Amino acid sequence: MIDTLNVLSALDGPAELRELSHDALQELAADIRAELVEQVTRTGGHLGPNLGTVELCIALHRVFDSPDEPIIFDTGHQAYPHKMLTGRAGEFRRLRQAGGLSGYPSRAESIHDVVENSHASTALAYADGIARARSLRGDLRPVVAVIGDGAMTGGLAWEGLNNISDRVPRRLVVVLNDNGRSYAPTIGGFAAHLGDLAGRRRRLDAFARADGNIFTSLGLGYIGPVDGHDVGAVESALRRARACAIPTVVHCLTVKGKGYHPAERDTADCMHGVSSQGAPSAPAATSWTDVFSSALVGLGATNQQLVCLTAAMLRPVGLAAFADRFPDRVVDVGMAEQHAAACAAGFAYAGMHPVVAIYSTFLNRAFDQVLMDVALHQAPVTFVLDRAGITGDDGPSHHGMWDLALFAKVPGLRIAAPRDARRLREQLAEAITFNGPTLIRFPKGTIPDELPNLRYLPGVSILHGDVTGDVLIVAVGGMAAACVEAQRHLDRLQVTVVDPEWVVPVAPALLSLARKHRAVVVVEDGIRDGGVGDAITRTMHDNGLHMPMRTLGLPRRFISHGSRSDLLAEYGLTAAGIAESVMDLCHRSLK
Known part of the structure; x- marks a missing residue:
């Protein structure tokens, strides 16, 4: 019998997969799952999505000759088995750690990673x-796109689907990984349509051009539904699609x-992401997100x-807590940030005050809607951006480091960066009474101790000094504690x-205040430019x-993954780093 664990660890590329028997493939799938559970629960990362794509990735690499026949993963958190099958199984001990494997496809890691897609x-x-x-x-070689049903709720996916079906001859296979979920169950009419297709359980040989589904109506070929955990069935379907x-x-x-x-029983998100202890990712102490959630429920009650x-x-x-208390007043639009922003503008026009809660990095995608659909109309919409600034181990696509530079350009948009729990509650309450657009941003992780005012001027709190x-050190949001420490x-x-x-x-x-000081230093956890x-x-x-x-912040470059504390230290955004920069400015400028 083949020692499949040794095969997995020795893979320099996926070609060896084509030599394995059916039984060996089953053992390989089991070993990949065991390795995923062991390593991802130790390092943290996306566990649930990858446990679901093991056989799918094996079949893809048996049918298509990567990288000459490229395999592109949409929302690349489902690509861990692909990484293992392309020679990186032994590197998972450093998954999402500084200098180790990225949690998403990465061109720097492998020629098999085509798009750094997250x-x-x-x-x-x-x-x-x-x-x-x-x-x-x-060139007649095929191209493969692997997209989850959750990602199909995004508008760009429909733009892509519309263009793919324009009858221009080309070799393209779309693998729809349908698990009924994104983070949570997939929403909308398309999810219902897929559920209907899955309910029919048509035979593999029922491939047809006009069998009453949305894909064939657009002029695309359609094969399925296929059991995505049966390597043979998936491989057979892929070979038909390839032809x-x-x-x-x-x-x-x-x-x-x-x-x-544990993941299959987790009905909330199937252990979509886990911490290094193997539990669903969440800080043990009170987080910024917890404080926002509690404050929002209180505001919603009145x-x-x-x-x-x-x-x-x-x-x-x-x-989640707001949805449990007021289910009719929450809308999940799917992975469609642009729709969320424009829909919120509609809510505002109709007399409501919408709060759009989203990760900072993802609101980048809806800049035009914030600018033209919300701000141009001075719509009273509040955007609450979680994971602002350095977020850590998810890497360059997830750092919320662009929001201040992008949205500071939007006319009429007021932006708040609370320094502690009390200010978050106060600014959220103020935002929902403001007759215009507002944005509140806060970092990932545990909320710091309260920093009291020594003195308050209109719009400015003095935390130290006179x-x-x-x-004058101007501390932006989560940088306040480090700035107060720096003055020591x-x-x-x-x-x-x-x-x-x-x-x-x-x-x-x-x-x-600036006029009464000899120098000014601004400290922010976004990019310095803009x-x-x-x-x-x-x-x-x-x-x-x-x-x-002098402005202390992040450089205009894509910052790799690593812990938040390590990355802040690397870019001088700790108390010691801030103090050193202040001394350097004074040495150069204040004689």
């Missing part, structure tokens, strides 16, 4: 572009969390006009630390105030 619904468009380019060159002259959908039914009983929207992430962004001094290393200077609270627009009181520091500098210059200034 935002949903993009694979069909990417695959369409590759297939069209190949067609123009007379088709038109783009073809292979509909695979899988189970999220397959083969790991304000019947308050409604909430999310994009397939009800629990991760803290809306209204005059040598250096600056005993030779008169330092004032302030929290502007609503960081956009710039409070006039902040300019008054962020709060730039807004303060520009406002000061517009008001004739020119003085030594």
Whole structure:
């Protein structure tokens, strides 16, 4: 009998898979699952989605010759088995750790990773572009896109599907991984349609061009539904699709969390993500998300006009408690951030105050809707951005480091960055009474201890020092504690630390304070270019105030995965790093 665990660990590429017997493939699938459970529960990561794609990935690599026949994973958190089958099984001990494997496909890791894809619904468009380019060159090799039913709720997926079905000859196979879920159960009419197709359980040889489903109605080929945990059945379906002259959908039914009983029993999200202890990812102490969730429920009890929207992430962004209490006032739009923002504008027009709760990185996708559908109409919509700033082990696509620079450009949008639980509650309450657009952003993780005001000026809290001094440190949101700590290393200077609270627009009181200091340092956990520091500098210059200034923040580059604390330290956003930068500015500028 083949020692499949040794085969897995020795794989330099997937070609060896084609030599394995049926029994060996079953053992290989079991070993991949065992390795996933052991390693992912130790390092943390996406467990449920990958347990569901083991046989699917084996079949894909037996049928298609990656990377010459590229396999593109939509929402790449389902690609761990693909990584194992392409020579990286032995590297999972450092999954999502600094210098180790990324939690998503990564071109830097392997030629088999085509797209560094971790935002949903993009694979069909990417695959369409590759297939069209190949067609123009007379290249008949197929291109494969693997997309989950959850990602099919995103608008870009439908744009891709519409273009794939335009009858331009090309070799393209769409593998629809249908597990009935994104983070939570998939919503909407398309999910119901897939459920209907799955209920029919048509035979594999019932491939037809007009059998009453949405794909064939668009002119695509359709094969399925197929048991996605039967390697032979999936392989047979893929070979038929590979031979088709038109783009073809292979509909695979899988189970999220397959083969790991704790995940299969977890009806909330099938252990979509787990921490390093093997439990669903959540900090043990009170988190920013917990405080937001509790405050929102309290506000909802007294304000019947308050409604909430999310994009397939009800629990991760803290809306589950609100949904339990007020189920008719929560809308999950699926992985469709653009729709969430524009729909919220409609709610506002109709007299409601919508709160759109979303990860910071994902609101990037809806910038146009925030700008043109919400802000242009001065719609009273509140965006609450979780996971702002450095988020850690999910890597460059998930760091919420772009929000301040992007949304500070939006006319009329007020932006708050609370420093602690009390300010989060206060600013959320203020936001939902404001007759215009607002945005509140906070980081991932445990909420810090309260930082009391020593003195309050209109729009600005003084956390240390007085209204005059040598250096004014402007602390943005979650950076406040580190800034207060930094002044302890600056005993030779008169330092004032302030929290502007609503960081956009710039409070006039902040300019008054700046005039009474010799230098200004702004500390933020977003990119320096175009962020709060730039807004303060520009406002000061517009008001004739020119003085030594420095903004401490993140560089304009894609930052790799690693712990939040390590990455903040790397970029000088700790108390020691802030103090060192302040001393350097004073040494250079204050003689």
